[in-house]
Amino acid sequence: MSFLRSRFVQAALILVLSAVILRFGIRPPAPWSVFTLYMAVVFLAVLIFVSSDSDSWRGFIRPIRSTLVDPDQRVLRSALVVVIPLLLGYYAYTQAAAKPQAPAELRAVHPAPPDTIQFRGKQINISGAENPLRKDQASRQKHVAAGAALYIRNCVYCHGDNLDGQGHFARGFNPPPANFQDPGTIAMLQEAYLFWRIAKGGPGLPRESTPWNSVMPSWEDRLTEEQIWQVIMYLYDATGQQPRRWETAH
Template sequence: MKSFRIPAFWQAVLVIVIAYLVFDNAFPPLLPKTLMIQYMIITIIGVLLYFSCDDARWTEFQAPVLATLRNDNLMVVRWALLIIIPAIIGYTVYGMVKPSNEAPVELRQVHPAPPASVKAYGKSFDLALLENPIREEIIKTLSSDKEAGWEKYKEAVSAGVMSTIRTVSIATAIC
């Protein structure tokens, strides 16, 4: 009695389909599409590596593909694959990029609004009305004398940089 054996190409297809079904249905929370794509790419690469590591298996794996490409009697199959495979890929891409009216699976997290006022050094500051006095002074100087305004701007920037460097050096010395 002859035992039943699945050809190598169909073994690969079967493993890939089973892997897809396991990844799609085995995890209770929905698996994100990007993770599903990564798992399937890894599975396909693993299957191809398995079949290509042995010459006899690789030849058996390639046989149906090469027969479809080279045999003139299979021209209808070749044309069907030439039409069906790009159509499936196009439909999949269309399904991924078309807008959807469904709510996302994850709820959107809304961060709280900043407070209207802050109390510091015993004084209350209204954040909407705060103005930078140095900026106001530079703008006022720029409107009357551009050269002096740019000089004040450069001094303010270098003072800010120097205070930042001083703060970092003090923090480094403390640590």
């Protein structure tokens, strides 16, 4: 096992092990874009590891130098001259070859909401707005129940009965419907933001970061203002999430 003391072998092992763990140790698999990002960081770290002191660095480059210049390494050198271009060529081919699917997309996390919107001819402030139904605590359960009924009737087909974005139609959409159970969705947003997204849907998304490809309908023609607030109350109640409050810093 003395070969394990070689810095070059250690570096190669770290890279291979990292690739295996990151590729097969994460379930579901990490997207290729994230995997390559991680591997780039690992590669950088390995370079630092082998070169953070002179002995280590000399140990690392010794086999490389030997392969490149020693006469008795001619066979290995010749093999590498063939194999490395082939591997690079194969990688280039896999990246350039047309695949029967849409290319990967870079999407924004949350589109920025407008300060105000027009809802059935009425101007509604999105910035700073609170859910008006929360003022009436006595009727809270009534509103949540009404919101649940509305959700089952209108939203469950896409967003699912567990509110996890796994509804019947979900697999037909790209991007898939939002998962409200995820702490990175409605828990990070004020209720007014949800009001805007429900009222205006995909057609009302801003031009920034287009195309959005959202199939979310615009619900302002089908639901009243109160109904939308009721659905929002239900979303937070059913998932156990808390709506984000408005900041009052400064």
